[in-house]
Amino acid sequence: MKALAQHLGLSTATISLVINRSPGAKSIPHVTQERIWAAARKFKYRPNLMARSLRQKRSFTIGVMVPEISEGYSSMVLSGVEDHLFQEGYFYFVVSHRHREDLIEEYPHLLRQRAAEGIIAVDTVYAGNCDIPAVSISGHRHVKGVTNIVLNHNLGAHLALEHLYRLGHTRIALIKGQDFSSDTETRWQAILSVARELGIVIDEKLTVQLDSDSPSPEVGHRVTRKLLEANPQFTALFAFNDISAMGAIKALRETGRRVPEDVSVIGWDDIQGAAFHNPSLTTVRQPLRQMGIVAAETLLKRIAGPASTEYPKEIVLEPKLVVRESTARKN
Amino acid sequence: MKALAQHLGLSTATISLVINRSPGAKSIPHVTQERIWAAARKFKYRPNLMARSLRQKRSFTIGVMVPEISEGYSSMVLSGVEDHLFQEGYFYFVVSHRHREDLIEEYPHLLRQRAAEGIIAVDTVYAGNCDIPAVSISGHRHVKGVTNIVLNHNLGAHLALEHLYRLGHTRIALIKGQDFSSDTETRWQAILSVARELGIVIDEKLTVQLDSDSPSPEVGHRVTRKLLEANPQFTALFAFNDISAMGAIKALRETGRRVPEDVSVIGWDDIQGAAFHNPSLTTVRQPLRQMGIVAAETLLKRIAGPASTEYPKEIVLEPKLVVRESTARKN
C-alpha cells in the first residue's frame, strides 16, 4: 500500500478511502479514483487482512467445532455451513475435538483469539463459555447466547416407529447413541414416549448402546453382535444412525438373518451412502445440509446486527421418513 | 495487555518478553516473572493473535483446498491433515472450490491475504500461482514450489487387475474418473499399461466415464446403467473409486446381475463405508489419512525452514489390495 501511495504521489489515507469506497471518498474526484484503481490492478494490490481486522475488529471468519471429520453427519452439515459462508464471503476454521472435554472447553477461546466472530458447534455440548455469538447444531442444552438448531425428534421417532408398527413389527430392537452425542438423550426420550403411545414395549434385552467414539459402522456391528448373542426374538431394529444401521445389517447377515425378510432395519440421518447401501436404507432423514445452512444464516445475522440483537433460542427442523428396501412387512 | 501493564506497574514490553519467554527475558528476575504470570492467569490474558501475526508475520494457519466437503476421499484426507496440524498447534481454513476454475485460481490468493502460511490442495490441479509453500495431494502436475503427494498408481492397477485376472476374469468393464479429477489420467494410463502387460484387452465398449461433479454414488449408478443398456458381456468391473463402485453394484443388481457371482466389482480408495457395504468391497486401499498426515508434515517442515529450503518434489505412497466379498472366481 505504501508503495502504491508513493507511486501515485498520494497518501495511504486517500487510497484506503477509495479502495474501501468509504463515504469519505465522495469528495475525491473521479479521475483520481480511477488512477488509484488502475494502479491497484496493475500492482495487484491485496490489502493485508490481518492489519484490517486489527483495526476494524472484523475478520469475516468464524469457527466450526465438530467432533471429528468423518463421513456422514459432520460432513453433510459442514457442507451446508460452507455453502452459506462462501456466499457471504466468510472463511471458517474447522476444529475437531474428538469428544475431549478439555478441547471442547478450550477451542472457543482459541477461536476467539484468532478473531473468529462466531462459532458453530456441531453435535457438541457447548457450554457457551465464550462471549461470542454461537449456534449449536443438535445442542440440546439451553445456554445463554446460543441458538440451538434441532430436529423434531418426536416427529422422527413417530415416523420410524409408526412405519415399523404398520408393517406389523412390535418386537423392536434398539441401538441407542453414544452418551457423548448430544442427540442421544433427546431421541431416546422421544422414542420411549412414542413407543408408549403406540403400545410398543421397549424391552431392555433388545436394547444396546453404541459405546465407542469411532465414527465407523464397526461400532454398530459390534454391539449388534453382542445383542444377537443371547439370540433374542425381534423382527425389526431401529438404529441410532445410518452408520450404525450399516454395521447392524452386516451383523445380522453374518448370523444368518436376512434384511428385510427376517429383520427390518431402519436408520436415522439419511447420509449419502444410505440410498446406495444394499439393501438401501429406510431411514429418518435429517435435513443435515439445511441445518448447516440455517446455522450459518442465523450466526451471520447475529454477527451483522448489534450485540443486543434478539436471536432465536431454538430453530426446529422437520425430519422426513424415507422408505427404501431395508424395511418390509413382518412375515 | 495494557491493562496488565498498568496493574503491574510495568511496561507492555516487559510483559511481552516474559510471556513469550524470549531471550531478552533472561535479565528479568524470577520474582517479576512470577508476578507477571500470576496476573496473566488472574485476568485470563490471551494475546490478540491478529496483532501478533501482523508484527511477526507468522499466523500458524494454513489453508486447505478441497473440491467439496463430502463423504469419502476429502474427509479422510482432511482428517489426516487435521491430526497433524492439531499436534503442531496450527489452525486451518477449509475452502471448497467445486471444480470452478476461477475459484481454484483465486483461493490461494485469498488464503494468503488471510495470512495462511501454506496451502494443501486436495485432488485439485493447483497451478502454484501464489508464492507460498504448497503441497498437492494427488496433484500430478509438476509445479515449482509444490510438493506432490501421490499414490503409486501403477502398483494399484497391478494389484487390482492381477487379482481379477487370477480369478479368471478377462472381460473387464471399466469406470473411468471425471476429467476434473487429478487422478483420472494417471490411473487410466496405469491401467492401460498393466492391462497390456497382463494381456487383458481393454474394450472401449466396456468403458464408461463418470461425468458429473456430484460426489454421490448416483453418478456411478447412472453410467453403469448406460453401460448395461447394450447388454455387453463382462464378468468383472473395475470402478474409479468406491463411491462409484457402490453405484455400479446397485445398477448391476437392478438389472438382475449378482455381485460377485455374476460380476466381480473392485473399487479404489477404501473409504470407511467400503468394509460395510453389502457385499463388502474389494478395493485398492489408498492410505488417505496417511496422505493427509504426510502432506501436513511436509508443509510444516517447509514453513519452518528458510524459504530456500530444499523440498521433495514428490512423495509416493503405496496402495494395498484389500480383498473382501465383491470379487470372486469367474464361474
Next chain:
DNA sequence: GTCATCTGCTAAATCGATTTAGCAGATGAA
C-alpha cells in the same frame, strides 16, 4: 475585497502486540 463554503487531500492516531536500542542505578574492580 472579504468571508464562508467547498474541494481534494493529508497528518496523525489507532488497533495490540513484538522487538531493538538504550537508560538509570547498583555493583565491583583498580
Next chain:
DNA sequence: TTCATCTGCTAAATCGATTTAGCAGATGAC
C-alpha cells in the same frame, strides 16, 4: 574515587491497514 559492567526495565519504532480531524487553495456570494 572512577570507570566499566551488569541488572532490570522501558521508550519508541514497527507491522499494514483504517479513520478522524483538519489544512490549504479555489470558488462563490455580497
